[in-house]
Amino acid sequence: MTGLVKQLGLIGKVLSHSFSKSYFNQKFDTLGITGYRYDLFELESIDEFFPLLAAHPQLVGLNVTIPYKQQVMPFLEEISDEAGKIGAVNVIKIEHGKLSGYNSDYYGFKASLLSWLPAGWQGKALILGTGGASLAVINVLKDCNIPFQLVSRQSGPDRVTYEEAEELDLVSSHQLIINSTPLGMQPNILTAPALNYQKIGQNHFLYDLVYNPETTQFMRLGSNQGARVKNGLEMLELQAEKSWEIWTGR
Numbered sequence: 001m002t003g004l005v006k007q008l009g010l011i012g013k014v015l016s017h018s019f020s021k022s023y024f025n026q027k028f029d030t031l032g033i034t035g036y037r038y039d040l041f042e043l044e045s046i047d048e049f050f051p052l053l054a055a056h057p058q059l060v061g062l063n064v065t066i067p068y069k070q071q072v073m074p075f076l077e078e079i080s081d082e083a084g085k086i087g088a089v090n091v092i093k094i095e096h097g098k099l100s101g102y103n104s105d106y107y108g109f110k111a112s113l114l115s116w117l118p119a120g121w122q123g124k125a126l127i128l129g130t131g132g133a134s135l136a137v138i139n140v141l142k143d144c145n146i147p148f149q150l151v152s153r154q155s156g157p158d159r160v161t162y163e164e165a166e167e168l169d170l171v172s173s174h175q176l177i178i179n180s181t182p183l184g185m186q187p188n189i190l191t192a193p194a195l196n197y198q199k200i201g202q203n204h205f206l207y208d209l210v211y212n213p214e215t216t217q218f219m220r221l222g223s224n225q226g227a228r229v230k231n232g233l234e235m236l237e238l239q240a241e242k243s244w245e246i247w248t249g250r
């Protein structure tokens with residue numbers, strides 16, 4: 001690597017499935033962007049974060065994935081309002097040794113959802129799963145004034161179980177349903193959240209954060225009932241582009 005090349009990359013525990021490296025390398029090729037490279041850095045634990053920075057002084061930006069989106073936050077000098085509210089960072093900018101954290105999942109989901117729902121759409125949402133991705137979804141729905149109910153395998157004061165959702169017939173009363181669980185993702189492509197899909201109809205919108213495969217089982221079960229469905233690819237691309245903007249200002 002020459003001294004002029006600026007390095008970008010992704011940190012996470014298992015990165016063999018990563019979309020980001022091929023996305024950025026293709027972007028660099030297609031747009032003739034020189035002077036940048038994008039690498040994958042598998043970290044056994046977050047203790048390897050500062051040694052990684054020391055070993056790669058040309059790093060100017062990082063994406064962060066499972067399981068470090070929350071664990072990396074105490075190491076950052078500045079955290080954007082969105083990332084602070086969400087409680088997770090998936091983009092780090094490194095400028096003159098200063099580390100700033102952002103959340104581009106929030107931006108990607110918001111832009112993708114709002115361009116998909118019809119203008120002026122009003123209704124309530126079910127958010128399936130309560131992990132890292134759902135934190136961004138929750139904050140987008142709050143900021144868009146879309147009332148929502150969390151559905152989880154565990155009951156709790158702020159969530160219902162899938163069994164309770166069935167008993168209360170929440171599928172009928174919530175016309176936006178967002179899968180933020182990994183169910184349906186490669187290689188387990190025949191799995192889907194445990195909903196009563198018979199209650200879904202033409203007025204429903206099913207958004208799956210999963211993007212691989214292109215049509216998930218959740219989407220298939222919804223579109224069989226006449227619902228409009230969308231996968232997570234656009235969100236993924238929008239969050240990658242937002243990362244690029246954060247790192248480079250372009």
Ligand SMILES: NC(=O)c1ccc[n+]([C@@H]2O[C@H](COP(=O)([O-])OP(=O)(O)OC[C@H]3O[C@@H](n4cnc5c(N)ncnc54)[C@H](OP(=O)(O)O)[C@@H]3O)[C@@H](O)[C@H]2O)c1
Pocket residue numbers: 066105108128129130131132133134151152153154180181182183185209210211232233235236237239
């Ligand atoms: N399109 C994008 O740009 C984008 C961005 C981020 C994430 N994603 C995708 O979104 C999905 C969720 O990501 P994440 O980081 O939040 O993952 P995660 O933390 O591993 O899981 C999210 C939640 O899903 C529920 N869950 C997990 N395994 C389940 C199972 N076997 N059955 C039912 N529920 C289960 C759990 O919630 P409960 O314990 O409450 O049930 C868990 O907290 C992944 O597929 C990821 O690839 C996509």
